[in-house]
Amino acid sequence: MGKVGSDEVKRRRVFYIPGYDPIPPRRYRELYRKEGAKQSDISGYDLTLSPKSGTRFGWSVNTQIDKGQTHSEIDVLVWSDIVQSSMDAGILKTYWILIRTAWIYISTGALGALMKLRRGPVLAALYPVLILLVQLLLALGLSWGFYALLGVWAKTALLKAGAGVAALLLGYGILRWFKRKDGKFFAYYLMHDYGYSARWCGAEPPELIARLKEFQDDIAEAMTQDWDEVLVVGHSSGAHLGVSVLANLIRAGQVPEQGVEHTPKLSFLTLGQVVPMVSYLPEAKILRRDLAYLCARDELFWLDVTAPGDPCSFALCDPVKVTGVAPDDQKWPLVISAAFTQALSPELWSTLKRRFFRLHFQYLCAFDRPLSYDYFKITAGPQTLQKRFHDHLPTPSRIDTPANKYTEMAL
Numbered sequence: 001m002g003k004v005g006s007d008e009v010k011r012r013r014v015f016y017i018p019g020y021d022p023i024p025p026r027r028y029r030e031l032y033r034k035e036g037a038k039q040s041d042i043s044g045y046d047l048t049l050s051p052k053s054g055t056r057f058g059w060s061v062n063t064q065i066d067k068g069q070t071h072s073e074i075d076v077l078v079w080s081d082i083v084q085s086s087m088d089a090g091i092l093k094t095y096w097i098l099i100r101t102a103w104i105y106i107s108t109g110a111l112g113a114l115m116k117l118r119r120g121p122v123l124a125a126l127y128p129v130l131i132l133l134v135q136l137l138l139a140l141g142l143s144w145g146f147y148a149l150l151g152v153w154a155k156t157a158l159l160k161a162g163a164g165v166a167a168l169l170l171g172y173g174i175l176r177w178f179k180r181k182d183g184k185f186f187a188y189y190l191m192h193d194y195g196y197s198a199r200w201c202g203a204e205p206p207e208l209i210a211r212l213k214e215f216q217d218d219i220a221e222a223m224t225q226d227w228d229e230v231l232v233v234g235h236s237s238g239a240h241l242g243v244s245v246l247a248n249l250i251r252a253g254q255v256p257e258q259g260v261e262h263t264p265k266l267s268f269l270t271l272g273q274v275v276p277m278v279s280y281l282p283e284a285k286i287l288r289r290d291l292a293y294l295c296a297r298d299e300l301f302w303l304d305v306t307a308p309g310d311p312c313s314f315a316l317c318d319p320v321k322v323t324g325v326a327p328d329d330q331k332w333p334l335v336i337s338a339a340f341t342q343a344l345s346p347e348l349w350s351t352l353k354r355r356f357f358r359l360h361f362q363y364l365c366a367f368d369r370p371l372s373y374d375y376f377k378i379t380a381g382p383q384t385l386q387k388r389f390h391d392h393l394p395t396p397s398r399i400d401t402p403a404n405k406y407t408e409m410a411l
Contacts, residue, residue, distance in 0.1 A: 007383055008068065008383070009381070009382050010070060012227060012230075012231060012379070012380070013222045013229070014075065015215070015232045016074060016075065016235070017234045017235070017242050018236075018238050019193075020083055020237045028364075029049075031364055032059070035375075036049070036061070036380075039374065039375075040063075040376065042367075043370055043374065045377075046063060047065075047380060048063075052073060052074075056077075057076050057078060058073060058074050058076060061074060063380045065377060065380075065381045068382025069382070077218065079211050082205075082211060086192060086196050086205075091172075091179060094132070094179075094188055095132065097191060098191055101195040101198040105198065108281060108282055108406075110280040110406075113403045114276060114277070114280055114403075116403045117314065117317060118276075118314050118399070121277070124311050125194050128186070128188070128194070131187035132187050132191060135174075135178045136175070139171040139174040139175050139178075143168065143170050143171035143174075144167070150163035197278045202280075202285075202287065203283040203284065204287075212244060212248075216249050216252070219232060223255055223266065224256070228384070229265045229266075230265070231269060231379065231385060232266075233270075233271065233379070234268070234270045234273070236274055237277075239273035239274070239275060240279070240319075242268060242270065243291055243319075244286065246294055246300065265301070265385075267300060268301070270303070270305070271306075271364070272305075272307075272360050272363055273313060273317075273319055274312070275314065275319035279319070279323040279404065280323070280403075285409050285410040286410045288325045289410045291319060291320045292326070292327055294332070295331060295333065296329045296331055297332075301334075301385050301386035302334065303385055304319065304333035304334065306335075306338065307337055307339060307362070309349075309359060310340070310359050310363075312359070312360040316337060317335075318335050318398055318399065319333070320332075321400035321401070322399060322401065322403060322404065323402065323407070325409060326400075326402075335395060336373070338363060338373045342371060343370055363375060372389070
């Protein structure tokens with residue numbers, strides 16, 4: 001380990017909490033391998049991946065950056081099985097989820113409040129609603145046209161009934177085709193994503209509570225081991241899961257006193273966060289409590305990175321302040337921009353700027369004109385998160401005005 005009180009990192013443990021993603025965690029290893037190789041070539045440092053032993057899915061990274069050699073162990077904290085289960089819905093149930101989710105956000109006033117905060121992610125949330133409705137209208141329109149065409153020859157009641165059945169089957173077949181092609185549209189995927197938290201009006205989904213306790217136990221164990229830094233990374237909806245996990249970790253007294261020999265530094269990195277989509281719902285009392293608690297703790301350093309070029313995140317929104325629960329002694333997060341339009345060359349930006357879903361993952365990828373934010377230096381480099389960003393000022397254009405009508409917190 002580095003010396004007591006040192007910000008030098010020789011050994012690091014990273015816990016990555018994905019967003020609402022049904023894809024198995026090996027995807028993140030391959031993304032890290034491919035993009036890490038690109039970034040190391042661009043920035044001129046050495047980065048190599050190797051398999052990692054253990055029961056959890058992860059990988060090891062060895063780097064030589066700025067004359068420092070660092071070994072990092074990266075684990076993906078998996079909840080993709082829960083996501084897959086929540087997405088196990090047919091066409092009719094998905095349209096019911098659409099109706100329920102829209103009603104919750106509209107009737108509670110959350111939709112209007114979120115629009116005042118940032119229109120981009122709200123419009124992104126409306127995208128699956130619009131696409132699914134268009135698909136339904138197309139199916140109904142073609143079915144009706146088919147029925148009208150058959151009706152020209154259907155002279156008896158029996159033939160008309162048969163034409164009606166055929167038209168219904170055609171409409172259902174069209175909807176099934178759209179569902180099979182959702183890898184291009186992402187409408188079903190995003191609808192289930194937004195519907196997942198809305199189902200409980202922001203309260204923690206029951207099946208997720210036990211999993212978050214497992215995450216907490218894994219991080220607590222790492223805090224007792226011989227690491228220089230324990231870094232928790234929460235991407236997208238994984239950001240607000242990380243907030244609750246770390247708040248519970250500190251409340252439980254599972255973070256050793258800083259400055260004591262062999263005590264790892266605890267760091268928290270949130271990327272592309274969508275915290276207000278949950279914290280603005282009436283029953284998100286636990287999340288609001290955890291935001292208010294975590295933002296004032298000395299046990300960790302919390303950096304929040306978003307970018308206005310990512311329309312799926314609440315870019316540059318201080319998740320604590322905009323939720324309306326910031327205490328007077330708030331310390332975190334430090335809110336900065338990944339500055340996509342500056343850190344990506346005009347050529348690369350022109351190829352990505354309309355690929356909204358891909359941009360939401362750019363935080364985990366290489367930049368061909370890197371600035372202060374470098375995911376691979378953060379997760380595998382020789383400095384702690386706090387050392388790397390301790391002199392970094394918050395982005396001046398950050399948003400810290402609360403627009404949330406629900407500020408009640410759990411006890």
